[in-house]
Amino acid sequence: MKRAVVLLVFGLLSVCQAQTETGGEEAGGEEEHVELFTTPATKMGAATSDFGYNLFRAMASRETATNVFLAPLSVSVVLTQLSMGGSERAERQLQRALRYHTLQDPQLHNTLKDLLASVRTPGKGLSSAARIYLARRLRLKQDFFTLVEQQYGVRPKALLGGTKDVKEINDWVSQETGGKVQRFLANPLPRSSGVNAVSATYFKGKWVTRFSQSGPLENFQLDGAAPVRVPMMHEDNYPVRMGADSDLSCTIAQIQMQDDISMFVFLPDDVTSNMTLVEESLTAEFVQDLSMTLLPAKVTLTLPVLRLSYSTDLLPLLGDLGLSDWLENPELEKISAQPAKLSSINHKAVMETAPEGNQYPSASSAPSHLTYRVDRPFLYLIRDDVSGALLFIGRVVNPKSLTI
Structure with missing residues (x-):
């Protein structure tokens, strides 16, 4: 049975099951399973999301009390490109970690390409x-280059060596992200590099409902330290969808952004940087359940202004996703006849929020009596409502240390 979510709206508590029930079902009867993901796009969105949640958990468990951020879809795409260079066995191993074994989709690459195009629409x-970058010493097979280019519109590239690679990669990432992701690499790739995966994402979503107040410095509580002063956005009578989960000891708000994007904020009841319970609960199915069971409310909303840039090498985390054997012997035989191993998965995520929106809150003589004040460590995710794809996920422990 899926966990019940206790929802708090307008000061009233109501218990809503996280699954759809038939009206004629007798008490104590068997629950009817409801298939949440019914199209190739939503099934792919769920698979890439579950990969993202797994990867985020691996990141968060290694950095237990710090800011952590991930934009998983670009990681899914670059590792999917890499899977095309492996033997049949290696491809299955990598695609299982990517959660594609749940899809049974013979058009997997086309489905992923279509999903990527839909979430990258300008609005x-x-x-x-x-992109995949490869050492020249591997005597590369051009068929792999052509295959990836035909499917994803980007051609893997052979490395030149040293600072030339840094400029090449940084220039390409900047071009692909409209100049928003700069200085992707600070240092040259190791001399012994074989296969290198590059993934970067920039996100600046726009709210449906604007914030009238932004920028004033307010206290943000820290776990075990003095509060810090950070810029906050504030608005009365702000429309959200909201609920409280007693098992996770947090309140959840869904804030609508333009073009069918939502931000989900998980705010612990107490000031704590330990969000393991929340992190462990996250799956595509759970978040889809939330999107259907959180209830509408008008709240006095206070939210930190987020401007962040986060870089890391994700390679050490793949072992936590069941890929230890694959890392030892990835069998990249379609890339090169010589033994080749993955050397790095450099990832950079950049995100901004601003008070602007295309609607004003509803006029009211008095502010809402419900308050949602995000002034302590929290976890959030950005999700495409149409496909369900996870676009961005982060744990904010101290927003003062976030800089672009």
């Missing part, structure tokens, strides 16, 4: 870059 505010 959504998302741009991304994903």
